[in-house]
Amino acid sequence: MRPERGYLKFAVPYFDRRELEAVNRVLLSGWWSRGKVTEEFEQSFARYSGAKYAVALSSCTAALHLGLLAAGVGPGDEVIVSPMTFCSTVNSILHTGAVPVFADIDPETGCLDPEEAEKKITPRTRAILPVHYGGALCRRDRFAALAREHRLFLLEDAAHAVGSRWEGEPLGAQGNFAFSFYATKNLAVGDGGMFTTCDPKLAARVRRLSLHGMDEGAWSRYEKGGSHRYDVTEPGFKCNMTDISAAIGLCQLQKLPWMERRREEIARCYDRIFAANSLLYPLGGREEGRSFHLYVVCLRPERLKVSRDEVCALLQEAGIGTSVHFRPVHEFSWYREHFPGVKMPQAEALYRRCISLPIYPSMNREDAEYVGDALCRIAEKHAK
Numbered sequence: 001m002r003p004e005r006g007y008l009k010f011a012v013p014y015f016d017r018r019e020l021e022a023v024n025r026v027l028l029s030g031w032w033s034r035g036k037v038t039e040e041f042e043q044s045f046a047r048y049s050g051a052k053y054a055v056a057l058s059s060c061t062a063a064l065h066l067g068l069l070a071a072g073v074g075p076g077d078e079v080i081v082s083p084m085t086f087c088s089t090v091n092s093i094l095h096t097g098a099v100p101v102f103a104d105i106d107p108e109t110g111c112l113d114p115e116e117a118e119k120k121i122t123p124r125t126r127a128i129l130p131v132h133y134g135g136a137l138c139r140r141d142r143f144a145a146l147a148r149e150h151r152l153f154l155l156e157d158a159a160h161a162v163g164s165r166w167e168g169e170p171l172g173a174q175g176n177f178a179f180s181f182y183a184t185k186n187l188a189v190g191d192g193g194m195f196t197t198c199d200p201k202l203a204a205r206v207r208r209l210s211l212h213g214m215d216e217g218a219w220s221r222y223e224k225g226g227s228h229r230y231d232v233t234e235p236g237f238k239c240n241m242t243d244i245s246a247a248i249g250l251c252q253l254q255k256l257p258w259m260e261r262r263r264e265e266i267a268r269c270y271d272r273i274f275a276a277n278s279l280l281y282p283l284g285g286r287e288e289g290r291s292f293h294l295y296v297v298c299l300r301p302e303r304l305k306v307s308r309d310e311v312c313a314l315l316q317e318a319g320i321g322t323s324v325h326f327r328p329v330h331e332f333s334w335y336r337e338h339f340p341g342v343k344m345p346q347a348e349a350l351y352r353r354c355i356s357l358p359i360y361p362s363m364n365r366e367d368a369e370y371v372g373d374a375l376c377r378i379a380e381k382h383a384k
Contacts, residue, residue, distance in 0.1 A: 008371065010321035011184040014259055014361040015251070022247035034211075034240040041246035042194070044253055049172030049179075051196035053203035056241035056249075057210055060159045060180030060193035064092035066239060067178055067195050068127060070205040071153040073098050077126035082112035083328040083347045085131045089157050090329045098126065102330050102339070107346045109285035110134060110296065110354075114142035121146070127153040132161035132171070134294035134325065134356075135186075136285025140166055144175070159193075162186045163260045163291035172196045181245070186259060186293050187252045189245040210239040262361040263292035266368045270295055270357065273372030279303050279379040283354065294325055295359040297375065301352065306382040308353055311375070315355075318374045323356040 026037060038056050046054040057063050073079060075097035081090055083102045093100040103116040110133035117128060128147060130138040140156070147154040156171075158164070159180035164171040171177065176199070181192035195206050208215065213236030216229075241249075252259075274282055274297060283296040299308055306314075312322050328351055329335055330342040357371055 007319050008321060008358055008367055010323050010358050012360050012362055013183050013188040018251040019248050022251050023244055026243045026247045032244055033242050035243045037243035038241050038246040041249045044250060045194055048253060049196055050170045051172040052198045055195045055203055055207045056246060057193045057195060058239045058241060059191055060178050061088040061092055062239035063178035063193040063195035065095050066206045066209045067155050067176060068096045069209060070202050073126050078124045079127045079129055080117045080120050081129045082131045083330050083344045084110050084133060084326055086326060087329050089131060102342055102344055104344045104346045107350060109136045110283055110350060111136060111138035114139045118146055121150055125152060129155050129157060131157040134296055135160045135164055135291035137164055137166055137290055160293040161291055163256060165289035181249060186291055187256055189248040192241050192245045209236040212236040259361040260291060263359055266359045266363055267292045267295050269365055269368040270372050277376055279383055292359060295357045296354050297357060298353045303384055304382055305384055311378055312355060314378045320371050320374060321358060325356045327351055
């Protein structure tokens with residue numbers, strides 16, 4: 001343990017009195033569910049991301065699921081997806097009735113490899129679902145070209161990529177995206193997500209599906225002059241964001257540029273420490289425009305006498321929290337049973353060597369130096 005500072009957690013959300021005051025205003029307003037505050041958050045996030053339309057939802061999982069459904073993905077369809085992601089990405093495909101088709105990753109970035117994805121396209125392929133892993137951007141140009149050539153729906157999992165930019169534009173300005181505001185994310189509301197698009201029909205259907213398929217939300221019915229009458233145009237779900245979460249989101253959005261700079265400062269500190277170490281290396285994808293949701297460092301197992309898990313345990317003993325992103329989805333028991341024989345060599349190799357290090361705004365340079373130096377010492381002590 002670090003007696004002078006205590007245990008350094010893997011992830012800690014950043015907030016101040018602004019979030020407390022914003023939530024208190026919602027509580028005192030008498031309206032806690034989706035209402036005018038959520039609408040304001042949608043409009044603010046659309047301006048920030050450059051999207052024409054933004055729909056605030058209960059999670060990024062909901063954004064993925066409803067986005068696919070709204071685009072017409074369903075039973076009999078196939079959706080190409082990365083195995084190097086949280087299981088929710090794949091589950092969102094399964095919940096439409098479609099079949100996830102795994103394609104391997106680019107080992108330099110952890111993102112879906114467009115060449116591998118192209119190999120998996122069949123007459124049944126309906127969509128591609130790439131993941132911006134850790135905030136590093138996948139080859140959006142190649143995936144857009146594949147989607148145009150094969151007339152596929154392209155939905156980008158940007159759960160890690162709030163704040164990322166592509167060719168100078170915010171991620172969200174062009175295309176269809178699902179963002180996450182989970183408690184560990186760069187913009188955190190506890191649980192929440194956003195679907196963004198330039199297609200008004202797609203946005204309208206996602207919104208309708210998130211509210212049971214109703215053509216009017218409760219806020220518009222209950223405000224002054226509203227009517228109790230509404231129609232249900234299709235069976236939907238309950239996936240809307242609340243004004244409580246949206247109030248936090250508005251505050252987080254205001255300070256997001258500062259929080260992004262703090263994350264980048266921590267990442268650059270790690271980069272400097274690991275630059276000359278031959279026993280490990282930072283995962284790539286540090287091109288201009290990426291956000292820093294994760295800092296992933298990879299061990300060189302052929303040069304070490306200890307495994308990745310043993311290194312994590314030694315960091316834990318040193319008072320440092322870590323995580324691993326991700327165990328490839330096809331290796332979990334349910335997916336092994338239902339999709340037997342899937343082999344993703346690059347994803348499997350990355351999983352065995354990767355460690356996610358702490359990176360969040362309330363960390364300081366001393367914290368980052370302690371983490372980096374501790375990892376280097378552990379690696380050097382157990383070098384072959």
